[in-house]
Amino acid sequence: MSEALQLDNIATRLMKVQQHWNDPGRASQLADALAASRVVWHGIQNALAESTLAIPVEIQHNLLILSVYADGKINDCEATPSTEGVGSLAALTRTLAVRLKEWRVAA
Secondary structure (H helix, E strand, O other): OHHHHHHHHHHHHHHHHHHOOOOOOHHHHHHHHHHHHHHHHHHHHHHHHOOOOOOOHHHHHHHHHHHHHHHHHHHHHHHOOOHHHHHHHHHHHHHHHHHHHHHHHHO
C-alpha cells in the first residue's frame, strides 16, 4: 500500500505545481516533484524486479510498461516543462495510485 500512498502524494505535488504554474518558485518545486516521482517509479520497477509486489503477474507486466512510460513523461517534463505535461503525469500517477489500492484490496 505504501506505493499507492507515495504515488498519491506525488500526484498531489504535481497538481499543485500545475495549479500555481506562474509562481516564482515553480521551477524548484517542479524539479523536486519530478525527482520524487522518479524515485517512486524506480522503486516500483525495483519491486517488480524483486517480485515484492503482491499483485497478479499480468498486472505486474502492465505496471512495468506503465512505469517505463511514466519515466519518459518525467523526462519530457524536465526537458520541456508545461502545464499539460505536468497535468498528464499527475493524472497518470493518481490513476495508478487508485488502481494499486484496488488491486491490494482485491488480492
